[in-house]
Structures are given as C-alpha cells and as structure tokens.
Amino acid sequence: MHQDQQQSLFQARIIASIAATILSLACGTNYVYSAWAPQFAERLKLSSTESNLIGLAGNLGMYTLGMPIGIFVDHRGPRPAVLGGAIFMLFGYFPLHQAYHRGSGSVMLMCLFSYMTGLGGCMAFAAAVKTSALNWPNHRGTATAFPLAAFGLSAFFFSFIGAVFFPGDPSAFLELLAWGTFGLTFGSFFFLKVHHEQAEYEAVPASDETPSIPSTDPQQLRAGSSDEPKPYRSSRAEDEPGMLTNSSSNSTYTRTSTNTNTNTITSSHAPAVASSSTAPADAPDRTGSHGISFAPEFGLVVAPENPEDLEVGETSPLISRPGQPPLENSDINSGGPHHVDIRGLALVRSVSFWHLFVIMAILAGVGLMTINNIGNDAKALWKHYDKNVTDEFLVHRQQMHVSTLSICSFLGRLLSGVGSDFLVNKLHVSRLWCLVVACAVFIFAQVCALNIENPQLLGLVSGPSGLAYGFLFGVSPSLVAEMFGVRGLSQNWGFLTMAPVISSNIFNIFYGKIYDQHSVVGPDGERFCSVGLECYRSAYWVTLISCCAGTGITLWAIRHRHNKYLRAMDKGDEED
Numbered sequence: 001m002h003q004d005q006q007q008s009l010f011q012a013r014i015i016a017s018i019a020a021t022i023l024s025l026a027c028g029t030n031y032v033y034s035a036w037a038p039q040f041a042e043r044l045k046l047s048s049t050e051s052n053l054i055g056l057a058g059n060l061g062m063y064t065l066g067m068p069i070g071i072f073v074d075h076r077g078p079r080p081a082v083l084g085g086a087i088f089m090l091f092g093y094f095p096l097h098q099a100y101h102r103g104s105g106s107v108m109l110m111c112l113f114s115y116m117t118g119l120g121g122c123m124a125f126a127a128a129v130k131t132s133a134l135n136w137p138n139h140r141g142t143a144t145a146f147p148l149a150a151f152g153l154s155a156f157f158f159s160f161i162g163a164v165f166f167p168g169d170p171s172a173f174l175e176l177l178a179w180g181t182f183g184l185t186f187g188s189f190f191f192l193k194v195h196h197e198q199a200e201y202e203a204v205p206a207s208d209e210t211p212s213i214p215s216t217d218p219q220q221l222r223a224g225s226s227d228e229p230k231p232y233r234s235s236r237a238e239d240e241p242g243m244l245t246n247s248s249s250n251s252t253y254t255r256t257s258t259n260t261n262t263n264t265i266t267s268s269h270a271p272a273v274a275s276s277s278t279a280p281a282d283a284p285d286r287t288g289s290h291g292i293s294f295a296p297e298f299g300l301v302v303a304p305e306n307p308e309d310l311e312v313g314e315t316s317p318l319i320s321r322p323g324q325p326p327l328e329n330s331d332i333n334s335g336g337p338h339h340v341d342i343r344g345l346a347l348v349r350s351v352s353f354w355h356l357f358v359i360m361a362i363l364a365g366v367g368l369m370t371i372n373n374i375g376n377d378a379k380a381l382w383k384h385y386d387k388n389v390t391d392e393f394l395v396h397r398q399q400m401h402v403s404t405l406s407i408c409s410f411l412g413r414l415l416s417g418v419g420s421d422f423l424v425n426k427l428h429v430s431r432l433w434c435l436v437v438a439c440a441v442f443i444f445a446q447v448c449a450l451n452i453e454n455p456q457l458l459g460l461v462s463g464p465s466g467l468a469y470g471f472l473f474g475v476s477p478s479l480v481a482e483m484f485g486v487r488g489l490s491q492n493w494g495f496l497t498m499a500p501v502i503s504s505n506i507f508n509i510f511y512g513k514i515y516d517q518h519s520v521v522g523p524d525g526e527r528f529c530s531v532g533l534e535c536y537r538s539a540y541w542v543t544l545i546s547c548c549a550g551t552g553i554t555l556w557a558i559r560h561r562h563n564k565y566l567r568a569m570d571k572g573d574e575e576d
Helices: 002-025 027-046 049-064 065-075 080-104 107-135 140-167 171-188 218-223 351-385 391-427 433-451 459-484 489-496 500-517 535-576
Strands: 252-256 263-269
Touching: 002 107, 002 140, 002 171, 027 080, 027 107, 027 140, 027 171, 027 351, 027 391, 049 080, 049 107, 049 500, 065 080, 065 107, 065 489, 080 171, 080 252, 107 140, 107 171, 107 459, 107 489, 140 171, 140 391, 140 459, 218 459, 351 391, 351 433, 351 459, 351 489, 351 500, 351 535, 391 433, 391 459, 391 535, 433 459, 459 489, 500 535
Parallel strands: none
Antiparallel strands: 252 263
16 A cells, blocks of 8 residues: 555656646746847847847846745745746737737837746746655755756757747747747646655554653644554645645754653744754754764755655654654754755845855856847857858857757756755765856856857857856755755745846846947948957956856855854864
8 A cells, every 4th residue: 555655646746747847948938038139129120238128127037026936936835826927928928929020119018028928937937946846855956957957948949949830930939939838837737736745653652651742733633643554645735735834834843852762753833934053952963873964054965865754844743654764863953954944034144045146146147148148149250250141040040059058058957956966965065066067167158258259169158158057057946955945945046046136137238238339220220240259259258257256256155164064063072
C-alpha cells in the first residue's frame, strides 16, 4: 500500500512539474523583444530611446511587483496567479499587435501594454517556481531548474515558431505572442498543483516516560489520532495547496530530550518571521557526534537533505514513522530551508540578502541591456558591413541572435540549477560560486562586444550573454530558498527580482542615448546608424566595469559567509 501511495504521489508531482515547465515557456517572452523591436520602431518611427522604454516597461512588469505577487502566491496558492498571468499577457501583446498593424500608437500606452506582458509573465512564473519547490523539497535545485530553464528557452521557442510560420512578419508574430502565451498558461492551469505527502503517524502511548503533548491545532490532532496509514490523495482541502496557513507559518519547533532518549517536538506559536539567530537557548548543539552539521545560511556546507523531511504546509509528525531515523538525528532545528523562515523586516536586516540584491542588480542589468538590444547591435553592424542588406535578412539575423540568447540562457539555467545541487551535496561548497561563473562569462561577453566589428561573429556576444544570464537566474531561487526558507520563497524571490529595476533602466536608457547620438534621421522620419560598432560601443565599456565590480562583490559575499561560518564554529567550540 505504501509503495502505491508513493508511486501515485510521484506521478502526480511529475505531471505538475511538466505543467510548470510548459507554463514557463510562456513567461519569458520579454526576452524575444529584440526579434521584433527594430521593425516595430521603424514602422512607428520611434527613436532608439523610445524603443528601449517600451522594452524596459516589459522588464519593469516582470520585476517591480515581484514581491507583492510573491506574497499573493504564498498566501493564496500558485493557481490564481496563473489565471491572472494568462489574462495580462493576452491583453498586453494583442494591443501591441494592433499598434503595429495600424502603424501608429501612443508611446505611453505601448509602455503600459508592454508592462502588462511582463506582469503576466511574473505572476505565472512565480506560481511555476513555487509549485516546483514545494513538490520536490529534497531536490529543489533540480526541480526549479526545469521551469527556470524553460523560462530562458521561451524566446527561442517563440522566435523559432515565428521564423517558420511567419517569416519577416512582425505583426503576425505579435499576434502569435498574444494567443500563444495565453494558451500555454491557461492550459497548464489545470495540471499545476501542489501535492504533499500524506503524513502517517503512530499512536503515542500514554506513560510516565513519554509525556503527552497538548495541541491546539485541530489538523494536528486529527493527523495523530490514528496509526493507520493514510492513502495518498491529491490536495483538495479547503485551502489551496501551497498556501501559507497558520499552522505552517506561525510555528517554530524546539526539541527536548529525556533521560530515556525519548524525544518529543512541541509546537509553540511565535511570530512568522524567525531566523536561526533567534533559536531558543535550550536548542541542541548543531554539532553531531561525528562533526558539524552546518546551517545553510553559512552557505558553505549544509546538512544532508532528509527524504522524509517535513513538507511545507503539512502538520509536523509527533514522532518518527517506522523505519525513520529517530528525531534526534533528523535535526529539526538545523535551520534547513523547510524550517528557516526569514522574510519581511528580518530579510531587510540580512546582510546576505543585500549581497544577493546588489549582485542581481548589476548582473541582471548588464544582461538585460544585451537582451533588449542585440537586435540593434546586429542591425548596426550589418548596415555598416553590407550597405545592400535587406530588411528581411536583418529580421532573420535578429531572430537568430534572440534564439542563441534563449538557448544559452536555457543551458545556463539548467546547468546552474543541477550544478548548484552538486556543489552543495557532493563538494560541500556554496552555491554562490555559480555567480562567480556568471560574472566571468559576462566579462567575456562584454570584451567581445567591445571588439567585434564583423556581424558574423556577433554570436560571441549573444551566446555568452545568454549563458551568464541563465547561470544567474538558474541558481538564485535555490540560494533564496536555502538561506531564507521555502515558506516565503515567492515573496523573497519577488523582492530580489526588484533589483534589476533600477540597473536595467540605467543601462538600457544609456544604450539608447549612445545609439541615438550616432544615428541620423531620414527625410521620412526614420532613424538609422551606419557607423557600425561605434553606434553602441561606449555602452559596453560601462557594463564591463560593472561586471568587474559585480565579481568583486560576489567574492566578498563568499568571504563574508565563510567568516560567519567560522564564527559559528568558534561559538560551538566554546559551548562544548
């Protein structure tokens, strides 16, 4: 019976993961902007700065409301956000399609519609990541890597379909984006569910040696009322699966031990925001008999993830199940991502969070500048390289570079998610080293952008930029969950994704100003730049310096967490 339950649970989680991955394909369409932006600006006679503002609006939609959307997903569950995302993306892309078809439109309104596309993608994607993180608590890096990778592959997916079925037709391509994003998101809604493992408990015999545990949680009382195994069933409780409940967000756990080695866990209501630094004084030493069990907030070594670990939103078992290790070995207070719960003001006071925030701001801003403007890079180089180049050829080359960015972003997200799990579980080092790799690849891309004049070599800019951007976003959700807990993952991740808002504005507007300075306006109002690399070269000097600064901050963050770990070890030795 137990094997059948596990098999049913596994199949249900696989279906939900597939739905999350398909859903994520619709959420990253802001990164396909370069495939249609140059022709859109040309038809509506927009300057490079105005075109960048429209692209920026989509990025702002993706990032500015990340935190409130995360709070919404944490408290209402993932599925309502999926429906909202589908509607926003449809009503964002379709008016842009109509504006191109008419050949006119207000820049402010187009910015609003672009913002809606980003907002819709943010809502649906937050739901996909949250569902994956909850369904696979012991393989979170790998589980979230698939929707993250699909998000990065979104631009390639749509640009490939556009190139095959609507070559050289931006109007039809925008209509494809409108209905395609809506269809993928709405279709995935019916399969995107959080499936918790049904807890099984043993009856606790009343005796002098095993004190009874008073409980005010009716769910907990029901769960502990029978020692019979409960069959797996899909979560269809009154609360949407994945929601924060009073029992899951307002309790911290302490452990007591008797002389007969009988352990109990008491649940005491406490504020929802709690960090390991506020652990009770009688909490056991985190050093086991065979060494240190290092808490994840130090980032260097973490305790092995227990396959039978508690799951978010489920009541905690009163005693271990048959065949499980005793509770004293399960290290409930170890501060693992299921039990750490840092958010709100506690998050703002965390130095580690601000390290991540600054790194994300710098690197994501650099990546978004290239993502939004690789089409302009290609257009400038080809116009200078071949005076007779056709618009249809340019559209094809732009879509090729967007596809290159997207595929490399997909690979980066997948490699960093799975690779970060390998770093932590096998090599016992911090996931932050994935960010060092991202910095190095970004620097290589900026150096190439500063020197490449032959447009046939521009793939050395688009490819590494996508790979580095994928590394950045592939590992970041796992870092957030590991350091600050999975219960507030959506809102904490949403807070972190606000980081690129300012930096991407600065980099993209600066690029637009540089490009416009080297552009000339034709008699019919069209703008073009024919000086090749000089059209945008100055912008990449700024991003190169920024990448070097980001590398230094990342290494500083690793050192900070290492020193924090050493202080914790010294403190543990003193207590011994």
